Amino acid sequence: MLRCRHVIRKIQVPLLRAHSTGSNPPGGNEQNDQHPLRRTFRLLGNDMRKIKEFFVPKEDKYENESKTQSIATNNKFKFGGDKGSIEEFPTHCDVLIIGGGGIGSSIAYWLKQKARNGLNVVVVEKDIKHEKSATRVSINGLSHHFSLPETIQMSLFGADFLREAPENFGTNIPIKYVPYGQLVLASEEDAEMMKQTSHLQNELGARNELLTVDRLASRFPWLNTKGIALGCIGQEREGWFDPWALLANYKRAAHGYGAHFVHGEAIDFEFENQGDIIVTGAERSGYQSLDKVIIQQPGGAQRSIKFALCVIAAGVNSKAVARLAHIGHGEGVLHLPLPIEARKRYMYKINTQDQNIPGMAMPMVVDSTTGTYIRRLGLGGDYVCGHNAFPDEEVSGDNLDVSTSYFNEKMRPMLADRIPAFATADLVSCMAGLYDYNVYDDNGILGPHPYYHNLYIASGFSGQGIQQTPALGRAISELIMDGQFRTLDLSRLGFDRLIVDKPMYEFNALN
Numbered sequence: 232m233l234r235c236r237h238v239i240r241k242i243q244v245p246l247l248r249a250h251s252t253g254s255n256p257p258g259g260n261e262q263n264d265q266h267p268l269r270r271t272f273r274l275l276g277n278d279m280r281k282i283k284e285f286f287v288p289k290e291d292k293y294e295n296e297s298k299t300q301s302i303a304t305n306n307k308f309k310f311g312g313d314k315g316s317i318e319e320f321p322t323h324c325d326v327l328i329i330g331g332g333g334i335g336s337s338i339a340y341w342l343k344q345k346a347r348n349g350l351n352v353v354v355v356e357k358d359i360k361h362e363k364s365a366t367r368v369s370i371n372g373l374s375h376h377f378s379l380p381e382t383i384q385m386s387l388f389g390a391d392f393l394r395e396a397p398e399n400f401g402t403n404i405p406i407k408y409v410p411y412g413q414l415v416l417a418s419e420e421d422a423e424m425m426k427q428t429s430h431l432q433n434e435l436g437a438r439n440e441l442l443t444v445d446r447l448a449s450r451f452p453w454l455n456t457k458g459i460a461l462g463c464i465g466q467e468r469e470g471w472f473d474p475w476a477l478l479a480n481y482k483r484a485a486h487g488y489g490a491h492f493v494h495g496e497a498i499d500f501e502f503e504n505q506g507d508i509i510v511t512g513a514e515r516s517g518y519q520s521l522d523k524v525i526i527q528q529p530g531g532a533q534r535s536i537k538f539a540l541c542v543i544a545a546g547v548n549s550k551a552v553a554r555l556a557h558i559g560h561g562e563g564v565l566h567l568p569l570p571i572e573a574r575k576r577y578m579y580k581i582n583t584q585d586q587n588i589p590g591m592a593m594p595m596v597v598d599s600t601t602g603t604y605i606r607r608l609g610l611g612g613d614y615v616c617g618h619n620a621f622p623d624e625e626v627s628g629d630n631l632d633v634s635t636s637y638f639n640e641k642m643r644p645m646l647a648d649r650i651p652a653f654a655t656a657d658l659v660s661c662m663a664g665l666y667d668y669n670v671y672d673d674n675g676i677l678g679p680h681p682y683y684h685n686l687y688i689a690s691g692f693s694g695q696g697i698q699q700t701p702a703l704g705r706a707i708s709e710l711i712m713d714g715q716f717r718t719l720d721l722s723r724l725g726f727d728r729l730i731v732d733k734p735m736y737e738f739n740a741l742n
């Protein structure tokens with residue numbers, strides 16, 4: 232269908248314009264101006280511009296690079312490519328990404344960086360301020376202390392990618408990557424697992440060191456080692472960075488390559504009968520692929536975008552978006568929901584001027600005996616901390632209310648127990664964020680949906696997703712453009728594991 236996209240576009244342009252001038256929200260911009268003469272001149276002007284663009288090749292700053300980078304060895308889809316103006320509301324695209332947080336924007340960046348004008352990519356984001364997006368509130372940690380090869384490798388790639396951010400993005404938005412080791416503390420019960428995972432991490436290219444209790448005590452005199460049997464500290468490719476700046480870089484670079492960012496909420500899908508495709512588990516009436524997404528724009532107007540492929544990267548809303556595609560309330564494979572739920576987490580900024588505070592050399596400390604984590608924030612005695620286990624917490628997708636009593640009554644005692652200098656720390660500020668938590672096996676879901684031939688999912692990465700956005704975006708771009716994983720084989724993270732009931736537990740996940 233989209234093979235003829237440019238032809239369709241040419242035929243439809245006058246119709247679409249007539250439609251768009253009527254349905255745009257009132258806002259006083261040029262498109263809403265209904266004065267008959269100005270409207271006629273505007274339409275004529277647009278047509279002249281289109282005719283000019285058609286005959287006169289546009290100057291393209293990426294032109295030379297795009298000539299050397301051809302797209303799509305994947306025969307599964309016929310892509311139309313990107314020939315539209317960035318300012319127009321896109322009615323058609325090759326790849327539509329729902330959710331423009333860290334993961335969705337990274338996917339757009341990778342797709343456009345590789346395919347350039349060979350692929351028309353649209354990102355739909357309902358909240359351009361990202362007030363509730365996990366990407367905005369992350370504690371910014373980058374670590375390789377994981378137990379699965381996939382998770383370790385994704386984070387290592389994240390570190391390499393961030394280190395070369397200026398070259399990768401070609402933008403001047405500083406990522407503020409601070410390379411610092413992460414110190415993980417394990418109880419007697421978890422010490423053996425720590426040894427094994429440290430071995431695996433080093434085999435895969437990380438560099439970290441196991442520390443006995445004596446060595447912990449002499450190296451970190453501010454640390455109380457009670458209840459600790461072993462520590463592990465990263466020596467490179469760890470640290471923290473600014474996820475907001477990373478998001479801005481993804482968006483700016485993707486936009487520079489021609490990705491379209493649309494402000495609106497994906498509220499429904501339209502389907503297309505595809506009798507030529509036979510799918511196990513499809514209803515007897517035949518297989519229907521996803522065809523269009525309905526977008527509700529901020530003013531209330533609804534528009535649709537037709538796509539060849541769709542990616543759900545909607546964070547905690549991914550389950551609800553998947554449900555619009557009947558995932559979780561259909562027959563056969565569609566019976567299985569996308570098992571992603573919101574889990575609320577608090578983060579606290581504290582300050583202490585105590586004499587025994589951990590100084591400049593303090594690594595980010597993850598105390599797995601209690602689930603608390605803390606790191607330095609600048610040089611003035613500020614620290615940011617959080618806690619990973621909230622079993623009693625009432626969770627609601629939209630509620631970002633913060634509890635200060637949780638800090639004073641629960642977290643402060645745990646922190647002070649481990650690092651006594653924090654016993655009298657002042658609570659400076661606090662905020663809440665929502666993990667997109669996979670209730671099936673606590674791990675992310677990445678890859679094609681087993682029922683729809685044109686739907687991919689990238690969601691459920693809980694408390695470790697932002698550092699993995701470089702690898703996740705690259706992985707989805709490989710699936711779309713090459714039909715397979717090229718760099719890291721992440722196939723074990725696919726939705727299929729739910730069908731065959733093969734959980735992929737990440738023992739060191741930040742949940």
Ligand SMILES: Cc1cc2nc3c(=O)[nH]c(=O)nc-3n(C[C@H](O)[C@H](O)[C@H](O)COP(=O)(O)OP(=O)(O)OC[C@H]3O[C@@H](n4cnc5c(N)ncnc54)[C@H](O)[C@@H]3O)c2cc1C
Binds near residue numbers: 355358364369693
């Ligand atoms: C408190 C906290 C601390 C964290 N700390 C770390 C850390 O130290 N290190 C780390 O690596 N990770 C951390 N994370 C995890 C990381 O922030 C997330 O894994 C990552 O940001 C997820 O990115 P995302 O794009 O999937 O989700 P989001 O950033 O939530 O983006 C999803 C986007 O989809 C949009 N959307 C949803 N539904 C629709 C719709 N229907 N139509 C259009 N748009 C829609 C939303 O508005 C949102 O912007 C932390 C998370 C939290 C909450």
